[in-house]
Amino acid sequence: LYAQPVIDVDTGATTGVELLLRWHHPTLGLLAPDEFLELAESCDVAGWLGEWVLDRAAAISVLWSQQDSLSDFRLAVNLSPRQLAATDVVAAVSRALDRHGASPADFLVEITESVELASRPRAAAQVRGLLELGLSVGIDDFGSGFANMSYLRDLPVDVIKVDRALVSLEPTGHEEAILRAVTSVARAIGADVVLEGVERLEQLDLARRCGVQHAQGYLFGEPAPVGPRRPVGRVPQRG
Numbered sequence: 001l002y003a004q005p006v007i008d009v010d011t012g013a014t015t016g017v018e019l020l021l022r023w024h025h026p027t028l029g030l031l032a033p034d035e036f037l038e039l040a041e042s043c044d045v046a047g048w049l050g051e052w053v054l055d056r057a058a059a060i061s062v063l064w065s066q067q068d069s070l071s072d073f074r075l076a077v078n079l080s081p082r083q084l085a086a087t088d089v090v091a092a093v094s095r096a097l098d099r100h101g102a103s104p105a106d107f108l109v110e111i112t113e114s115v116e117l118a119s120r121p122r123a124a125a126q127v128r129g130l131l132e133l134g135l136s137v138g139i140d141d142f143g144s145g146f147a148n149m150s151y152l153r154d155l156p157v158d159v160i161k162v163d164r165a166l167v168s169l170e171p172t173g174h175e176e177a178i179l180r181a182v183t184s185v186a187r188a189i190g191a192d193v194v195l196e197g198v199e200r201l202e203q204l205d206l207a208r209r210c211g212v213q214h215a216q217g218y219l220f221g222e223p224a225p226v227g228p229r230r231p232v233g234r235v236p237q238r239g
């Protein structure tokens, strides 16, 4: 399990991490979930993997909270479309929290926009169940899939994570207009915006100009293996 810092664009403080699954493959090297989740599903270990991530996330939150306060800090965990559609995630999350004595308020679950919740009543009900447990819910990859506003209409979404495809390395006027529209909607519904995939100061400047609260990307820190202390993102200075 790896973690990548999420920073506050105004203060530079690290306000959370996204936990990311990696596989150290003996010959192929380090693989990301999009490269092995399908395989995991086809040989029936996806359910186990999903539970393992939840269990580790709960354990890590407790470990980190013994070193540094977790107030104003959240651990984000990705839920796969299959986990939402085919497993009892609410039960799995609550077991993991109970096992380690972790607090639901320390977690954000990320649900990718590419799942169409409207056509999947079970998935939508599970998201509500997670909210009832006291976790926050974020829409991941926003703007890359169906750009499905019905998510924002139907669920009390806490966070919108703007996909890195929406803001290029040299942001254009059109990209700025779109980002402003997203932050305007987010403000109206009481959600925070995280800009993903920030690699350059120009993108951070754009985020600040457009009223984005948080950013994540190689500029502040790459995903690194989880250790005993929570990671700290660094905002590079100009020049």
Ligand code: G
Pocket: 004, 020, 032, 078, 140, 141, 164, 196, 197, 198, 199, 216, 217, 218, 219, 223
């Ligand atoms: O779908 P999701 O947003 O959860 O995917 C996060 C992925 O994006 C991770 O695998 C992570 O390694 C990758 N990532 C994180 N920061 C950056 C970045 O600054 N640039 C690019 N290209 N990828 C990034």
Ligand code: MN
Pocket: 018, 078, 110, 140
């Ligand atoms: Mn994510």
